[in-house]
Amino acid sequence: MDISVNLAGRRVLVVGHAGEARHTIARCLASGARVYLAGDDDEGRDDRAAETVVRVVLPQNRLEWRTLVSSVDLVISVGVDSATTDALERASRDARVWLTAEPPSPTLPLGRVTLVGGGPGDGQLLTVAALTALREADVVFFDRLGPVARLSEWAPGAELVNVGKTPGHHAVNQTEIEQKLVEAALAGRTVVRLKGGDPFVFGRGGEEVLACSRAGVPVTVVSGVTSAIAVPGAAGIPVTHREISRLFTVVSGHTPLAESELVHLAGLGGTIVVLMGVGTLPHLTAGLARAGMRASMPVAIVEKGFSTSQRTTRATLADIAALASRLGVLSPAVVVIGEVVRLSEQLDVTTATFLQDAAAELTTD
Ligand code: SAH
16 A cells, blocks of 8 residues: 655655665655664665765664654655564654555666756757756656656657646656656656756756755756847847847846836846746736836837747837737737847848847947
8 A cells, every 4th residue: 555645844764674675765855854774784886866865773672662763753664674573663652653664775876867957948049968867868857847848869779758747747847857857766766857048047956956956866957049149139138239138137026026126127127037927917016116216218028939939029118018919919028128229120030130230230349
């Protein structure tokens, strides 16, 4: 019988040999448990989980077992001898603490996880490092924001697992994704987590790195081209431009900004780039206006960057929310607020033409 228990914040005592219990320990750590280990150590083993596990001395008599067991919420024995099993059963019964047993882990070599930034959707914007990681992968966990059209070609030897929303299916939640990454690496697999844009820009990449390192799984990150810069660029909008904007701020519009944040943003005087900002656009534009930004400030929304249906909508701070709603602007889209938007106003120039124009301008400077 399988029972799933939420172990977040719970104290779990693992009794067994550190090496044989490493999968059990890693799964407990990945679920947010505080893990105590009573058992032998492997001499000289590369034990990355060691720092997060509290070692306790193996009890020598009934009282010591009972004291130890009664201070935790769950006990898991892993491949222990019959004398230890008897002592544990007695102590758990006395202390009324749950006891379960798991088989020892086979001594498989540990796999690894690479978080790969896949860029904003166009395969041309994958890095060489991203392609190398994909080519070596045994399993790729992806979602709709990454470049996925040619995934089976880029990762020919890999099982492809969709952890994003698909029609009729909920997205796999973040904790489950982290557990899947850890479990696959513990099973010795070379794992790629492919993410849209850059893994560390609103991509929850930091959480996935932490989950892996907490579980003792080696993890590396391959940076990606972020939509925050590339999508405005694809619509001919440079996020900085000499004498027009010398700073840009990237902000999440996932939840409405607080009044003090709006005041700071409006006061910065550079370009503001908003990701996940379609839903909160009316709140943002009204807030910036309240915070003193002038009504005529140019704003652009670039939808579905790098796809055949890329579309740019331009207006002013005062008008953009109403226009976006009239035109049915949808996510994914990047909102750009600032004078740099004017630079793209000769229709939808491509980045290439824009760069050509900019280069010509520079040579005549
Ligand atoms: N890590 C990603 C961002 C994840 S948040 C990155 O660095 O790009 C998801 C948001 O990114 C979307 O809501 C949208 O605002 C933006 N986005 C990502 N890809 C996009 C695209 N191709 N076109 C427009 N917006 C995009």
